[in-house]
Amino acid sequence: MAMATDSSTSEGGLDLGSLLSTLKRRLWLIAGVTATITAAAGVRAYLSPPTYSAAFEILIQPQSAETEVISSLSEVPVNQQERELTLADQTKILTSPGVLQPVVADLRAKGLEGCVPPNQAATTGLSEEELNSICYSRIKSRLGVQLTKDSRIFQAVYRGDSSQNVEYIANLIAQTFLDYGLASRQRDLQQGLNFLDDKIPDARDRVDELQVNLQNLRQGSNLITPDAEGNKLSSQIAAFENEYRAVLVELEENLTLYEELQRQLTQRPQDASVSSVLSSNSRYQALVEQLLALDSQIAQASTIFRNTSDDMQVLQEQRQNLLALMAREGANAQQELMGNINVLASREAALASTLANLNVDVGQLAGVTREFTDLERELTIANTNLSQLLQRRETLQIEAAQRELPWELITPAAVATDVANLTNNLVLGGLLGLLLGVGLALALDSQKDVLYTARDLKRVTPVPILGLIPHNGAVEQGYDEQHLLALYQTVDEMLNGKGPKKGELPIEDLYTYREAFRSLVANLQRLDADRPLRSIVISSADNQLADSTTAAYLAWAAAELGNRVLLIDADFRFPHLHNFLELPNQQGFANILAGELDLKNVIKRSPTEPNLFVLTTGTTDVDPARLLSSTKMKQFVAKTESYFDLVIYDSPPFAEYADAALLSAESSGMVLVSHLGTVKTAQLEQALEKLWISKIPLIGLIAKEAANKLALLPV
Known part of the structure; x- marks a missing residue:
């Protein structure tokens, strides 16, 4: 028989019903562990002697001068994550042996907090380094330094059994932190100055190099600025292009007139008078008028005389002479027009050559202009960087001379008595006991591996x-x-x-x-x-x-x-x-x-x-x-x-x-x-x-x- 699968089978996750069943089965165990831990916490709170604590707050500068210089020059600001990492590292540095060494020396000299004075070191059989390490460990175990969230404020708390010692040591630690902040600031300023001293010569060399390159470009291209030369070439090209277009128009007109005149001269000479070229020729027009008058006489004479008569032959001979004169005058006009055409063609070729040369100059000027612009831009950036470096060095020199404290003690050390709170201890003990009881119940239930539901x-x-x-x-x-x-x-x-x-x-x-x-x-x-x-x-x-x-x-x-x-x-x-x-x-x-x-x-x-x-x-x-x-x-x-x-x-x-x-x-x-x-x-x-x-x-x-x-x- 096939076994049916139960659709309600759990597919993972927290089984709340099973958990509640386990807790119900182990209720007495949970209650017993909770009661025991709560009672122990209450007894501890009741029997614990009072302790004293002194807290102070310091506002610090999280960003060093060297970091500011590098950030301002590279135009890439230090991001928030790097800032927080710097502050988090600072909390560890403040409690390091190097920073707390003055505190260790002072407490050993006074014999406070169980630190062995130097004059008694021989009786312990330990070296100075070991005694300093023991004293430092005691100080660090009672000192807590933490960063206030989303701020530049550090809070430090020192705890001890004597109110006078706690106050004295807290003030000593606060002053040590301020001295460390000043020393760190001076060190950062000096690092910033060293950084600038390394960068300024390179910046000057870069400016000089770019200026020499720009000068060589001007001399080699025979120009002051590409803009002026470009404007000059543009004006010349515009003038020559206008003249070139006018010559082309005139040349086209003369060619048209020449073709028209040549076509009319091959026809009747008297019809060529309508040509615009011959219509303005007075000699040709006079010959045309004479021809017309002669043709009129011939027409009248033809009604009286025969074509073979002497009178008609004289008139025809006169007419042929006039036609020859007209042909010769037309040929002269045609030669004169061809001369104009040749002159215009020569001018057109000369103008085209001039425009081609000017366009070549423009192409060459474009490359020179790009190179000139790049050099000018790089020179501007280099001059700006050099000015910033010089200005920042002057600022850092002034700050280094002032020796101002970069850190500020905003809350002086104040002593408070830490008395164990019975109610809080009972509540915390109860919560801890409940968690332990539940954990123990779950562990026992898991170990038994028994199915209950x-x-x-x-x-x-x-x-x-x-x-x-x-x-x-x-x-x-x-x-x-x-x-x-x-x-x-x-x-x-x-x-x-x-x-x-x-x-x-x-x-x-x-x-x-x-x-x-x-x-x-x-x-x-x-x-x-x-x-x-x-x-x-x-x-x-x-x-x-x-x-x-x-x-x-x-x-x-x-x-x-x-x-x-x-x-x-x-x-x-x-x-x-x-x-x-x-x-x-x-x-x-x-x-x-x-x-x-x-x-x-x-x-x-x-x-x-x-x-x-x-x-x-x-x-x-x-x-x-x-x-x-x-x-x-x-x-x-x-x-x-x-x-x-x-x-x-x-x-x-x-x-x-x-x-x-x-x-x-x-x-x-x-x-x-x-x-x-x-x-x-x-x-x-x-x-x-x-x-x-x-x-x-x-x-x-x-x-x-x-x-x-x-x-x-x-x-």
């Missing part, structure tokens, strides 16, 4: 818990377990007032007990509706603990719910069920398996519950394991499962004997009883591992509580 079971295994059986409180009232079954049978009558009076018997406990087993039966029936359980083996995970009562009450509850139930005592080694049910045990289960008797001859029916049948162990000399693994056993299981709705085998502890495993192999599976408060994690895990190795079907667990959680009725 169903939650503990879920933590150990995913096997489903079929039911939680409460502790039977009637046993604590003096009732014997074997008499409780009879009372169990009459619970309904007692609740209805038909049986013994309610106040005379633990009715509520028995009712709760019965309902728990009924719920257990219901859970077993719901496990697999398609394949109902026909036979189950009841065994215990405890090595030395059998559980016949669980099997008996389970059988009775199943019978009450209408099932024909056979309860079999299969514990051949330590039979107990017949005593619990007050039945004879001369013949029983063992005799049937041995083939001596038949089932119907030894089975017994309950006189009060008709659905319940009981089969005791019986007696035999045959080995129980041999009986349970025999063919008779297989036949017996098949026979009983056909006669009864449910067969319950009460078997010995599973971890101790093989009987339960042999029975489970023939039945529907095993139900393992875990006695909370008794069963250990290792026992349960060992039993589960054995079941897994043996491939025995485990139906589930029954958890039986260790202590009664219900109120008991008086008997």
Whole structure:
């Protein structure tokens, strides 16, 4: 049968319920430890002699002069984390032997705080260094220095047994701290000056180098500043570009005129007069007028004379002469226009060459300008750094000459009496005792490794818990377990007032007990509706603990719910069920398996519950394991499962004997009883591992509580 996984199993984290259960179980231990520690704290507070303390506060400068110089020059300020680390280190430095050496020398000279004076050193057999170390250790053990959070204030407290000595030593330590602050300040100033003395020559050399480079650049490029030269080149380029564009326009116009004139001259000469070039030529225009007049005469003469007449020949000859003159005048105009075109072309080429040269100069000037700008920027930075270095050196020299105290005693030493506060000690002792008690309780509980609650079971295994059986409180009232079954049978009558009076018997406990087993039966029936359980083996995970009562009450509850139930005592080694049910045990289960008797001859029916049948162990000399693994056993299981709705085998502890495993192999599976408060994690895990190795079907667990959680009725 498959084992269902409980979805409520804890997946890690703090199990508050288990923790509270542990604390409740160990309540007396926790209370005892708490009371003891509280009492000890109270006695200590009452008997402790008074002590004296003197506290003072000093405001210090956390940043050294050298750090300020480096930060200002590099433009990278000291961050807050570095500042806090510096202050934290300062607390350790203040309590170091080097700083407290003047205090050690003074106390040794006066013989205070147990420090040995120098004139008595020979009697101790110790060296001066060892005596100084002992005195320093005593001072440091009574001195506390701490930094006030988010501030530059140190608070120092010195404690001792004498108010006068405490006040004197506190003032001495305060003055020592102030002297140390002044010495540290002077040392830092000197380090800053040394740093500046190293940096200033380098800064001067850098300025000189940049100035020489800038001078060489000006001389090599023959300019004062790139801006002036750039403006000059820009003006020249603009002027030449304007002139170049004008020449191009004029050249284009002349070329157009030349082409137009050439085209017209190839046509009728008189038509060429419309050309813009010839229209302004007076000689050509005069020839055109003469030609027009002559053409008019020829037209008039042609009406009178023949073309071959002398008069017409004279007129035609005159006309040819005029045309020749006009052609020669047009050619002259064409040559003059070509001359203008050649001049303009020469000017255009010269201007283009000049502009190209100017553009080359501009490109060269761009590189010079970039280099010039870089040098000027570097020179400005170098001059600024040099000025800062010189100014900072002058400032540090003034500060070093002034010898002002960088630290300030803002709260002088004041003596206070430290009397142990009884109330505070009791409260602290109680809290400490409570913590120790809880820790001890948890440690003991963990060491015992006992499972106390169903939650503990879920933590150990995913096997489903079929039911939680409460502790039977009637046993604590003096009732014997074997008499409780009879009372169990009459619970309904007692609740209805038909049986013994309610106040005379633990009715509520028995009712709760019965309902728990009924719920257990219901859970077993719901496990697999398609394949109902026909036979189950009841065994215990405890090595030395059998559980016949669980099997008996389970059988009775199943019978009450209408099932024909056979309860079999299969514990051949330590039979107990017949005593619990007050039945004879001369013949029983063992005799049937041995083939001596038949089932119907030894089975017994309950006189009060008709659905319940009981089969005791019986007696035999045959080995129980041999009986349970025999063919008779297989036949017996098949026979009983056909006669009864449910067969319950009460078997010995599973971890101790093989009987339960042999029975489970023939039945529907095993139900393992875990006695909370008794069963250990290792026992349960060992039993589960054995079941897994043996491939025995485990139906589930029954958890039986260790202590009664219900109120008991008086008997």
